[in-house]
Amino acid sequence: MSSLSDLIEQYLRDLLEKRDSIEIQRRQLAQMFRCAPSQINYVLETRFTMEDGYLIVSRRGGGGYIKITRAHWHEDPDxxxxxxxxxxxxxxxxxxxxxxxxxxxxxxxxxxxxxxxxxxxxxxxxxxxxxxxxxxxxxxxxxxxxxxxxxxxx
Amino acid sequence: MSSLSDLIEQYLRDLLEKRDSIEIQRRQLAQMFRCAPSQINYVLETRFTMEDGYLIVSRRGGGGYIKITRAHWHEDPDxxxxxxxxxxxxxxxxxxxxxxxxxxxxxxxxxxxxxxxxxxxxxxxxxxxxxxxxxxxxxxxxxxxxxxxxxxxx
DNA sequence: AAAACAAAGGTCAGGAAAGGTCAGAAATGA
DNA sequence: TCATTTCTGACCTTTCCTGACCTTTGTTTT
Missing domain, CATH: 1.10.1200 (Non-ribosomal Peptide Synthetase Peptidyl Carrier Protein; Chain A)
Structure with missing residues (x-):
């Protein structure tokens, strides 16, 4: 059974298929999946780590965002x-x-x-x-x- | 998405692309972006600091202005x-x-x-x-x- | 010349709008 | 059962933005 985290992960991976880098808003994404905002952090922490070949950069405050970028390691995760x-x-x-x-x-x-x-x-x-x-x-x-x-x- | 501060920053950077030094009027710029004048100060304080390589000089009173000067690095031999x-x-x-x-x-x-x-x-x-x-x-x-x-x- | 006024820009506290953290509840799977 | 993973909610920090009030400078009035 795929959990909500799996779905969110899939959604983000799909976006990253096309681009090397995406920018999301935590609140908006949480609304989209009808979950707590911190759920987004959970997904990022468990599935988009550096070891997985991703970079996360974020900004708080008004106009805040979370940016996910694929690093080159991504092609050879090892x-x-x-x-x-x-x-x-x-x-x-x-x-x-x-x-x-x-x-x-x-x-x-x-x-x-x-x-x-x-x-x-x-x-x-x-x-x-x-x-x-x-x-x-x-x-x-x-x-x-x-x-x-x-x-x-x- | 991008905040008002980002837009103002971009506007100023564009101007500084062409010249190394520009002179603006706080009031006028604030009007242009339909914001409080102090917003301009906020942008300058957070995005045009000395660490970022900018110098700010201003004068109050009638005919007052704010002058932003950008320092270069890449031409430096060392x-x-x-x-x-x-x-x-x-x-x-x-x-x-x-x-x-x-x-x-x-x-x-x-x-x-x-x-x-x-x-x-x-x-x-x-x-x-x-x-x-x-x-x-x-x-x-x-x-x-x-x-x-x-x-x-x- | 002094005083009053006008026209800039400066400061700062505080509200609003993001995202971050973490303990613990709930669900899942072995 | 019991360990692991998922998920939430309460609380925290950062960033943005405004408005009230202050200081400086130039101009006008008396």
Whole structure:
């Protein structure tokens, strides 16, 4: 049996079939499906997460809206998981080098972008605010963030 | 859909597209959009701030006016330096929003990429490993890294 | 010259209109 | 049954917008 959440999900997915990005009004959508507005949040939280390949941006107040955008990961939903998994909670410089090579080999990253990433992250980590013993953690965080952004681009 | 503030903002931006500096009369503009004069101030305060790269000068009394001047960035030879500078050692979420808006306006970043960055960084900062009191520092680090990578390509 | 008036723009509290959060009830399925 | 998922309602935060009142500047009157 498909629940109301499933129906709302389907409705939004259909819209996103045609466009990369849609804008909705929570109140209006809730009225359309005769449910509580917070139901919309539930659907977004459970079915349109970053892991699912979607981005949500919203604004409150008069003229408020919720914008849903498909990220590039959407085409290969596993990319996000793969990146998170391969980077892990900590990563050494060698680990980063190996990962970047692999991503380039698998065409998930362009050569020049990987080089740029390497430069920027290494440079950033020279900042003395990063204590030596935590560098692997910070490297992981920086690398993950930058990769998610780069690979999420169209 | 889009609020009155959005419309007024758009109108002013269009004018600033052609000239770097414009002079308006609050009363007249308010009449044009059929709103309270203070609405104009609201738009200026929320959308034409210094962080956004605008300078506002005004004069009261008879023959009073409001002058809006827009600062440029993209012609600067050291854009990356400017970016580092504006990110600084710490940056609030609002500061990040303003900077992203500005980069988009200056065509140094695509709008989609700015959403992506926004989402990824906010998502990353939700990770409990980042203590609340250090979020502004971490936000700065993540934002700087990601922006240098994104804006440093080509 | 001083006072009064007129014509700008500035400030701020507060109401209205969005969306966000979260505990817990209700439904569902194993 | 009992764990999980769905759903709602009460309450919160953010954004928009107005109106009453204030300050500054220029002009006119006395």
């Amino acid at each position: 990319v996000l998981g793969k990146i998170k998994e391969s980077v892990g909670n900590e990563i050494t410089q060698e680990g980063m080098a190996a990962l970047l090579r692999r991503l380039v080999r698998e065409s998930m990253l362009e050569e020049k972008d990987s080089w740029l990433l390497w430069q920027v992250i290494n440079h950033e980590l020279e900042n003395p605010v990063f204590p030596e013993e935590k560098k692997d953690k910070h490297r992981a965080i920086l690398l993950r963030t930058a990769l998610l952004v780069l690979c999420g681009r169209k | 854009v990356l330096g400017k970016i580092k500078e504006s990110v600084g050692n710490e940056i609030t979420q609002e500061g990040m929003a303003a900077l992203l808006r500005r980069l988009v306006r200056e065509s140094m970043l695509e709008e989609k990429d700015s959403w992506l960055l926004w989402q990824v960084i906010n998502h990353e900062l939700e990770n409990p490993v980042f203590p609340e009191e250090k979020k502004d520092k971490h936000r700065a680090i993540l934002l700087r890294t990601a922006l240098l990578v994104l804006c440093g390509r080509k």
